[in-house]
Amino acid sequence: MPDTPSPIRNWSDSLETRPAALARPTSVEEVVEIVRDRARYPSPLRPMGSYHSTTACAVADGGTLVDMRGLNRVLEITETRVRAEAGAEYIDVAEALRARGLEFHVALEIGNITLGSAACCATKDGSYPGEAGQAGAFVSAVRMVDAEGELVEIGEDQPELFRALRSSYGLMGVIVEVTFRVRRAKPVAVVHRNYSTQAFLDALPELRAREGSLAFYIFPFADRITAQLRGPAKARAWRNPFVWRVRNFGVAYAVPLFVRALALVPGRGLRLAVMRAFDAMSRLLLALTLRARSTRASDQITRYRYRPKLACFTFNIWAFPEQDYPDTLRAYQTFCRAHLEVHGYRPELLTVGYRVSPSQHALLSYSFEGPVLTIDPVGFAGPDWDRFNAAFNIFCHSHGGKPLLNQSPALTPEQVEAAFGERLAQQRAAVREGDPSGRFTNPHFARLLRLD
Ligand SMILES: Cc1cc2nc3c(=O)[nH]c(=O)nc-3n(C[C@H](O)[C@H](O)[C@H](O)COP(=O)(O)OP(=O)(O)OC[C@H]3O[C@@H](n4cnc5c(N)ncnc54)[C@H](O)[C@@H]3O)c2cc1C
Numbered sequence: 001m002p003d004t005p006s007p008i009r010n011w012s013d014s015l016e017t018r019p020a021a022l023a024r025p026t027s028v029e030e031v032v033e034i035v036r037d038r039a040r041y042p043s044p045l046r047p048m049g050s051y052h053s054t055t056a057c058a059v060a061d062g063g064t065l066v067d068m069r070g071l072n073r074v075l076e077i078t079e080t081r082v083r084a085e086a087g088a089e090y091i092d093v094a095e096a097l098r099a100r101g102l103e104f105h106v107a108l109e110i111g112n113i114t115l116g117s118a119a120c121c122a123t124k125d126g127s128y129p130g131e132a133g134q135a136g137a138f139v140s141a142v143r144m145v146d147a148e149g150e151l152v153e154i155g156e157d158q159p160e161l162f163r164a165l166r167s168s169y170g171l172m173g174v175i176v177e178v179t180f181r182v183r184r185a186k187p188v189a190v191v192h193r194n195y196s197t198q199a200f201l202d203a204l205p206e207l208r209a210r211e212g213s214l215a216f217y218i219f220p221f222a223d224r225i226t227a228q229l230r231g232p233a234k235a236r237a238w239r240n241p242f243v244w245r246v247r248n249f250g251v252a253y254a255v256p257l258f259v260r261a262l263a264l265v266p267g268r269g270l271r272l273a274v275m276r277a278f279d280a281m282s283r284l285l286l287a288l289t290l291r292a293r294s295t296r297a298s299d300q301i302t303r304y305r306y307r308p309k310l311a312c313f314t315f316n317i318w319a320f321p322e323q324d325y326p327d328t329l330r331a332y333q334t335f336c337r338a339h340l341e342v343h344g345y346r347p348e349l350l351t352v353g354y355r356v357s358p359s360q361h362a363l364l365s366y367s368f369e370g371p372v373l374t375i376d377p378v379g380f381a382g383p384d385w386d387r388f389n390a391a392f393n394i395f396c397h398s399h400g401g402k403p404l405l406n407q408s409p410a411l412t413p414e415q416v417e418a419a420f421g422e423r424l425a426q427q428r429a430a431v432r433e434g435d436p437s438g439r440f441t442n443p444h445f446a447r448l449l450r451l452d
Contacts, residue, residue: 012314014381026070036149049114086116122404126213132359164430167364187233220336233294240292244299318401319372347379
């Protein structure tokens with residue numbers, strides 16, 4: 001029997017869903033049974049990974065939530081491929097690969113993402129030259145239970161269908177197994193460099209031309225950028241096992257908990273001054289401590305814990321064409337300052353950016369048309385954040401941005417339509433063809449993709 005669940009919240013604590021049934025399958029046969037049995041498992045039926053998404057993509061109010069984490073076995077590892085069940089978390093599969101001297105092509109910072117979600121949703125990471133920064137680009141096949149409850153296999157031999165599937169967000173079926181291309185592990189060097197915004201923009205052509213990836217932290221109130229530059233490790237350099245652990249501890253615990261504590265500082269003026277001082281200290285620490293001539297790439301993958309709840313944060317991300325980014329970045333800083341002045345709120349944590357190479361692996365890929373740079377403000381869930389988000393979405397839409405439907409909350413259908421145009425129509429057609437009865441369609445996607 002399905003559980004009658006209590007409300008389920010996402011990791012960021014920004015969303016809640018109240019499904020009528022919660023299923024926790026541990027086998028493919030059970031998934032088939034759940035999809036077929038519409039009386040016991042009412043629609044909308046939404047698969048769920050570890051719900052680290054910041055949008056209502058997995059919301060199944062009055063329907064069925066299928067928690068896929070019971071299907072988590074690694075099934076096969078070869079020199080070039082890993083095949084695993086869809087509920088396996090990226091970090092666990094990365095550890096199995098590491099034991100054989102292998103690694104994923106994209107070392108996502110988020111270790112909790114399940115392979116099923118990585119296969120059909122947007123992901124982000126700084127790209128290395130010639131490589132996509134999107135994990136889904138390295139998925140070569142999936143097995144999926146479709147809307148009729150049939151087990152089907154889709155792979156690179158069906159390119160158009162596969163392209164739609166890789167941005168289907170669980171609307172075309174419940175993925176039960178994923179095959180990823182992998183490679184021999186290659187050590188990476190890392191360094192952080194501080195810039196003024198103008199100096200960073202001046203240095204962008206040179207940073208892009210490097211043999212490495214570019215991610216960065218944006219400090220809109222200090223007009224400063226800290227760039228994270230990864231690249232090939234120096235031959236025979238000592239492999240530093242600490243540097244990513246320090247970073248991971250910082251992002252998952254130390255920084256969010258410290259910034260939460262700043263709420264206790266009396267008076268808005270003083271609090272903002274302390275936040276600015278903390279930002280300055282972060283830049284210094286990043287540049288001084290997070291550098292190493294050689295590290296294991298997979299050490300970047302972080303396991304975010306569910307406790308303490310106060311360490312949980314949320315974010316919003318949009319991607320912008322590379323050629324327009326200098327203007328967009330300056331405008332973002334102005335937008336943040338204006339928002340603070342009018343509403344007295346700034347996202348509590350910093351803003352992240354990535355440079356992501358072109359990739360047409362998915363119909364709704366945000367770098368389908370060319371290289372992009374992103375803007376990813378990070379804060380704590382609540383009414384102030386919600387108001388910032390709505391304004392940020394308007395800003396991004398007006399600057400030609402593209403959202404990620406699992407990571408850009410509070411979107412409007414107009415914003416999604418403007419971002420993806422004809423490709424959205426193709427995605428809609430593929431979803432309708434794969435699921436004509438709307439078994440997997442929740443109101444969130446019905447509205448955003450205009451599936452009604
Ligand atoms: C602290 C934090 C850090 C993050 N860092 C990064 C990062 O560095 N890089 C990055 O790319 N993202 C990052 N994210 C975002 C996160 O990786 C994505 O939102 C991802 O989709 C979450 O995966 P999940 O397994 O939790 O899926 P969920 O959030 O549970 O679901 C996401 C979507 O996938 C669908 N889905 C899930 N499983 C299946 C399945 N088996 N079959 C079909 N559909 C399925 C769901 O229905 C839903 O539409 C971060 C999020 C948080 C909270």
